[in-house]
Amino acid sequence: MIENQQFDVVLLDLAMPNFSGRDIVTALYKSGKIKTTNIVTLTASSVTLNDKTDLKSKGVHSVLKKPIDPDYLLDYLQQFVTKEN
Numbered sequence: 911m912i913e914n915q916q917f918d919v920v921l922l923d924l925a926m927p928n929f930s931g932r933d934i935v936t937a938l939y940k941s942g943k944i945k946t947t948n949i950v951t952l953t954a955s956s957v958t959l960n961d962k963t964d965l966k967s968k969g970v971h972s973v974l975k976k977p978i979d980p981d982y983l984l985d986y987l988q989q990f991v992t993k994e995n
Contacts, residue, residue, distance in 0.1 A: 974986070
């Protein structure tokens with residue numbers, strides 16, 4: 911879906927069954943699609959500074975730590991909402 915549609919923002923968990931969010935980021939980076947996609951990653955795992963730097967160098971907008979307050983997340987995501995007239 912990410913490769914074939916445009917979204918305001920994509921929330922991507924870094925730890926998913928069968929494949930990882932990092933795998934998706936790498937695939938989007940290699941295809942060039944990540945340049946036009948706002949990716950916000952979520953993780954409950956520890957993320958090192960090197961991990962964050964690597965993800966951001968590939969085009970990830972941000973890495974947020976779970977658990978995350980839903981109200982904070984909604985407020986945070988407002989920066990990506992496209993306003994249509």
